[in-house]
Amino acid sequence: MVYSLSAATLTIAAPLACDTSPAQGSEPARAPSDVLVTGADDEMLVLEVTPANKIVVRLPRVEVGQGITTAVAMMIAEELDARLVDVDIPLADARTKGNQYTGGSNSVVSLYGPARQLAATARARLVTAAARRWHLPAWSLRTGNTTVIAPDGRTATFGSLSASAARIRRTSVSAKPKPASRHKLIGRPTTRIDARDIVTGKAKYTGDLSVAGAKPTVVARPPTLGGKLVSVDDRAARALPGVHAVVKVPGGVAVVAESFHHAFQARDALKTKWAPGPLASLSDAQIRSRLKAAVPHLGSPPRGSTQVEAEFEFAFVSHAPMEVLTAIADVRAHKAEIWFSSQTPTDARDSIASATGLPASAVTVHVLRGGGSFGRRLNFDAAIEAALISKAAHRPVKLMWSRGDDIRHGRMRPASHHRFRVSHSGGRVVAFAHAMAEVGESSGKKGTANQAAFVRPGRAQAAGPLPKRSAGNAVSQLASASLQVAPPLSTSLERGDPHRDAAADRYSSAPLEGAAGLPSDSGLYNFGRLSGDSGGIGLAMPLGAWRSVDSGMVRTAEEIVVDEVARSLSKDPVAFRRTALRSKAVKAVLDKVAAAGSWGRAMPDGHAQGVAVHEEYGSCVACLAEIDATDPKHPRVTKVVMAADVGTAVNPRGLQAQLMGTAVDGISTVLQAGLHIDRGAVREGSFADFRWARQRHAPLHFEAHIMPSKGEPGGAGELGVPAASGAVANAYARATGTKPRRFPLNF
Numbered sequence: 001m002v003y004s005l006s007a008a009t010l011t012i013a014a015p016l017a018c019d020t021s022p023a024q025g026s027e028p029a030r031a032p033s034d035v036l037v038t039g040a041d042d043e044m045l046v047l048e049v050t051p052a053n054k055i056v057v058r059l060p061r062v063e064v065g066q067g068i069t070t071a072v073a074m075m076i077a078e079e080l081d082a083r084l085v086d087v088d089i090p091l092a093d094a095r096t097k098g099n100q101y102t103g104g105s106n107s108v109v110s111l112y113g114p115a116r117q118l119a120a121t122a123r124a125r126l127v128t129a130a131a132r133r134w135h136l137p138a139w140s141l142r143t144g145n146t147t148v149i150a151p152d153g154r155t156a157t158f159g160s161l162s163a164s165a166a167r168i169r170r171t172s173v174s175a176k177p178k179p180a181s182r183h184k185l186i187g188r189p190t191t192r193i194d195a196r197d198i199v200t201g202k203a204k205y206t207g208d209l210s211v212a213g214a215k216p217t218v219v220a221r222p223p224t225l226g227g228k229l230v231s232v233d234d235r236a237a238r239a240l241p242g243v244h245a246v247v248k249v250p251g252g253v254a255v256v257a258e259s260f261h262h263a264f265q266a267r268d269a270l271k272t273k274w275a276p277g278p279l280a281s282l283s284d285a286q287i288r289s290r291l292k293a294a295v296p297h298l299g300s301p302p303r304g305s306t307q308v309e310a311e312f313e314f315a316f317v318s319h320a321p322m323e324v325l326t327a328i329a330d331v332r333a334h335k336a337e338i339w340f341s342s343q344t345p346t347d348a349r350d351s352i353a354s355a356t357g358l359p360a361s362a363v364t365v366h367v368l369r370g371g372g373s374f375g376r377r378l379n380f381d382a383a384i385e386a387a388l389i390s391k392a393a394h395r396p397v398k399l400m401w402s403r404g405d406d407i408r409h410g411r412m413r414p415a416s417h418h419r420f421r422v423s424h425s426g427g428r429v430v431a432f433a434h435a436m437a438e439v440g441e442s443s444g445k446k447g448t449a450n451q452a453a454f455v456r457p458g459r460a461q462a463a464g465p466l467p468k469r470s471a472g473n474a475v476s477q478l479a480s481a482s483l484q485v486a487p488p489l490s491t492s493l494e495r496g497d498p499h500r501d502a503a504a505d506r507y508s509s510a511p512l513e514g515a516a517g518l519p520s521d522s523g524l525y526n527f528g529r530l531s532g533d534s535g536g537i538g539l540a541m542p543l544g545a546w547r548s549v550d551s552g553m554v555r556t557a558e559e560i561v562v563d564e565v566a567r568s569l570s571k572d573p574v575a576f577r578r579t580a581l582r583s584k585a586v587k588a589v590l591d592k593v594a595a596a597g598s599w600g601r602a603m604p605d606g607h608a609q610g611v612a613v614h615e616e617y618g619s620c621v622a623c624l625a626e627i628d629a630t631d632p633k634h635p636r637v638t639k640v641v642m643a644a645d646v647g648t649a650v651n652p653r654g655l656q657a658q659l660m661g662t663a664v665d666g667i668s669t670v671l672q673a674g675l676h677i678d679r680g681a682v683r684e685g686s687f688a689d690f691r692w693a694r695q696r697h698a699p700l701h702f703e704a705h706i707m708p709s710k711g712e713p714g715g716a717g718e719l720g721v722p723a724a725s726g727a728v729a730n731a732y733a734r735a736t737g738t739k740p741r742r743f744p745l746n747f
Helices: 068-080 107-134 158-165 195-200 260-269 284-294 345-356 381-393 403-409 471-475 551-568 573-580 584-596 652-671 720-736
Strands: 010-013 046-049 055-057 142-144 147-149 155-157 215-220 228-233 243-249 252-257 271-275 306-314 326-331 336-340 363-367 397-400 416-425 428-441 529-539 607-616 619-628 636-645 701-706
Touching: 046 107, 046 158, 055 068, 055 107, 068 107, 107 142, 107 147, 107 158, 147 158, 155 158, 215 260, 215 381, 228 252, 243 260, 243 381, 252 260, 252 381, 252 397, 284 306, 284 416, 284 428, 284 529, 306 551, 326 381, 336 345, 336 381, 345 363, 345 381, 381 397, 416 551, 428 551, 551 573, 551 607, 551 652, 551 720, 573 584, 573 607, 584 607, 584 619, 584 636, 584 701, 607 720, 619 652, 619 720, 636 652, 636 720, 652 701, 652 720
Parallel strands: 215 397, 336 363, 428 529, 636 701
Antiparallel strands: 010 046, 046 055, 142 147, 147 155, 215 252, 228 271, 243 252, 306 416, 326 336, 326 397, 416 428, 607 619, 619 636
């Protein structure tokens, strides 16, 4: 059911009202005549139709370039028969209840039903209001272009009907969403509603805001991870023009100044002495060695079988979103107001309250669009730090982490080591074993380090069954401190607590589902007996969920192994996959890329094709990549063809952009982009040495095929990373005749 109250603005919330305290409400203050009705479901969506004929839905997600505001606007416009330009999707402030989590490729999946139902109910009320005004049967009216239209041609804008529609309790027409067969906008390639604002500079990011009194702020940080300040001489810095304050914070020494130019000058003038961090004795070689030793042993292979064995290493990787972390904070004695881009604003508000000693009801978090994230904005390090600086400096601040700050002290995808043994007999795989170890964050402070953990909410089936969760863990999936690893094939790798003592290198070695040796009845491939195990090492370093989380490593490695098994059996990689894949949908996307990409065509020496598939979030994808590796140290991916089945693709153009982004991610992390650890410090500090793919590294030809489907939407934002990574690695292997084992390859 949907309820609304009478007002000059039609406001509809789904499905029921709840008792959210006005003092802690998520929305900006409204005039007394405005209506605020909060739904009791997880999304708590509110739809307004203003007298100016604008439709407003405050979105409980963050826009970080993935196009969720456009997708939701399309859902709303579809059900209302409104013009897309009449739909406004502002971002909601942090709420006290409901789902405001952006991640796990879950936004379209979770909003598709509630948003459409919300708009369908609004349309039914508007039509009923028009029928009563004109004394016509409601069934005789139609809607279009944000108006209600009578058989004789009379029209009424939604805005002109909003006051009377808000009073309607029982509609005269159906309030059910349209069937897919009647969709005119959903499923049509559509340009983003914010595209013009982005390219003209009208779109506002945190750094663009002018908050009264908020002064530019930067922080001097230690050279090593977790280093501590021993002493600071700030006299020279304070004497510089434009400097307002110098304060100590847990992460270093903050400088508040009239401009960022002044702030950086003063930061560089500080004379600091640092104690090394807890990892000062560790570098890449030792970390790799400890990870390899922490991988659990594989069980015995079936008798009489032939083995294909492989081990893989993946380096740490920075998120490096194009917009650096920025947060504005105004902390007073009895309240605080924060502006920043956050995927987890409710968790951020609670942690900021705890850090500043304020009740959560006294903290307001305004969510702004972000210039990229890839998982980085799940964490709110910068917002907490800005709040602490504001409190210490007794003034509002605009804190910016430089690119070097975030690469050297921000969160990163953990390094991992993978061990495989695949057994085949009689031309088919009879057992598949995969064990791994991953770096876990061994310690940290509430609201910052503990955020390294990530559990995908409501995760759809991936390569195997859902990871098992304890009852307690299931209740707090969004902020859980136990990280669950994407399952290899049909096994479920579940890691133990990554926050235990750093000395406990093995923190999980329980056998996983399928380890008993029974034939598998689920999973991406029909590979007989499936087993897996996981271990890890705890290190005091900042980690975080990176786009596709563990699937980007787990499934990439598995797809490389699948190619090597095919080679061992003297079978074509595509043909071998077709015989082993369980899902018709996965076979279909594989067939699509093989046909569209001319799989198997003759290529010059040093050139080759590679292919890989992935299934997760209720969706599946295949990728074919072509590479020029005539210079193995400087390979170039020349062509990428992808095909995805995500159920109903709300905006195919947006999905194609997502797939293109995942292809660049795969090219980067497989070929050249990673982080080195040198004696407890991150070596890289900018895009000059963190070698993310540039335009010159991008494929000369890219195409993405969206498979037709009338099913419910699946997840798509992270889907393509493992397939693209696997395809690039397999293409490189075939072009060079090598077996890639350490990623990135040229590191």
